[in-house]
Amino acid sequence: MRLSPLSIAYGAGSTAARLGWLLVIATFGSTQMPGAGPRLGAAVVVGVLALAGLYQFARWQRFEYRLTDDTLDIESGVFSRRTREIPLRRVQNVDTSRNALQRALGIAAVTVETAGGSDVEAELRYVTEAESERLRTEVGRLKRERTREETGDGATDEGAAADQPAEEELFAMSPRELALLGVVSVDLRLLSLFSALVPIIAPSLARSAADPLFSLAVAAPLLATGLALVAVVASAVSSVTNFYGFRLTRAGDELRYERGLLNRFTGTVPLSKVQSVVLSENVLARRLGYASLTVETAGYAPGDSGAESAVPLARRERVVDLAREVEPFGEVAFERPPARARMRYVIRYAFVGLLLTSVAYGIHRFSPFSFAWYLLAGLVVLAPLGAHLKWRNLGVAVLEDHVVLRGGFWSRETTVVPYYRVQTVVETQSVFQRRRDLATVVVDTAGSRGLTGGDPRALDIEADRATALRETVADRLQESLRTRRATRRRARDLLADTAD
């Protein structure tokens, strides 16, 4: 199969747009040159467009893909050829994206991800919309077939029904939720930082306003505040356009989502590949009783934020129900770290506060800027409160098939990890933790979030408890592997019996 011929035009157009500034310089430069005239400029523009078109044509001609019964084969490359076979069983996600222009042209980019590598494994830019839909359903269907053959479950006569499982809507975002998302998604850390800075800077502003020499000192903080406000508005706008018209459906063992106002994204997440489920609530959302849900698979490269978002924002109870639909976990009763862990945070925060205060004093004393440095000492007073909030939001729960880890005050994240998906278990104990007989357990999965920071972990739990937790998680992993193996064997035996 070939890509859509329209991708030649689109590719050439976007290359030209990217080189636009160069063309402008060339055209402008040629008019300045004696004897060249605007004709040379036009020639350069036409030449670049022709070259880009030629390259895009060659790319299109040399790009071929084929969907066989168990692989997706791609041959590509203008100068160096590459042949790639992707076993469908290994496919983690199939996503499509269409920006406004692509939608007008009726084309879409399709990406196929497997767990290996940090890059996208296959990128089809661009196919027609009908073809992108076909690819998505076909990959899903063939994958189901392969899996069924392998595990031997599911009788063959009901295969026809299983081929096109009914799509059932799990969640559709209401305009109210979308508006709320815009408000809630604003990073509160930014706001609190600036509201804390303003009273400290204000005295310096008032004093130096009279002095024209200090106009820069006045302008800089104002500018910074303005920039922060712009950033806040931008983040709200971007989350609204990103999740406009969000819809999540379930078809058999796959989750499908679609979202986006200008850029329209659709994608599938196979439930059998889900590594962990994360419930996040920031301070504001928590106050209002809302939460969001992300489903992690091994496919996505780090930084693909939002791509695996299952529910951008909904009532907390609703989100928990949906999370249970994806990973059926039981009642969660968190245990908190011992109170002496809180003492650690008090000391840590107070220390940071003192450090900042002394730095501020230093600036006040030894530089021409003078401001209310002593207000920073308020941070030291706030240390116990901060420590308590951090401590209160920590938690770990050991369930039958899952371990649930919770942490974070500003943005609280509750991660549900099935034992079956655990990759490694790491128990760490720093010098300071040893003094208080505490330790941390990190439960690592193949999910992508770990790379961007925020590993699921049980922070500062009792040292003995940490050792026990590490052993429990490792043991339960082995147990779940044994159960899976036994189920598979039974299914295969059953198949062999019916064959006889």
Place this chain on the structure above:
Amino acid sequence: MSDGDGLTDDAAPGAEDRDASEPPASDGTDGTSGGNGTDDVWEGDGGDGTATDDGTDRPLDPDAVDVRELTGPERTLEPPVRLVWVLRAALVALVLGTVVGAVSIVLQGPAWLGPAVFTALFVLGATHAHLRYRSWSYHVQADSLFLDRGVLTRVRTVVPYVRIQHVDVSRGPVERGFGLATVVVYTAGSRGADVTIPGLTPGRADELQERLKRLAIAAEGEDAV
């Protein structure tokens, strides 16, 4: 060097008569405690062995792997690894000492500052290297590899064999100079590359690599993710 080689060659099943003799013959160098560890591990997980018995047609049949034979007691690193670490600490100390010394001389400070910084850092680094060596141990258990290490922050890692993607043996120039090698175990986890075992003799490293390979096959991970 040759101590591990004998082991890697035999993958024959039903090696009942051999489980009394400790599989890693190389243990002798460290004088670790006999075979108790192996027996405990094996008895505790007898069920696991039978569970894997359901073989599939893989190039290397999981049935052919005797888990009992591949597990071993807790092991430590080779003593020369301390020298590698001390050398590294010395290098850092030298660079920082030179910088501080140069700055001190340029600013007409005391001339002894550079050497003092060097000595202090070197002593610290050497102590750390020694303590680090003492803290390091790894244990090839029945269903996972267990690492225990760290001076300031103590880190204990469990790597289940099912999750192993591949195992590397690497030898840097300094390590080669001291006749040492490093084993790196990769998993699909986000901390995958964290699992390294430094300071092994090349023979021990190769043997460990082979052993982990067999154990990973025996664990029969249908989908390492």
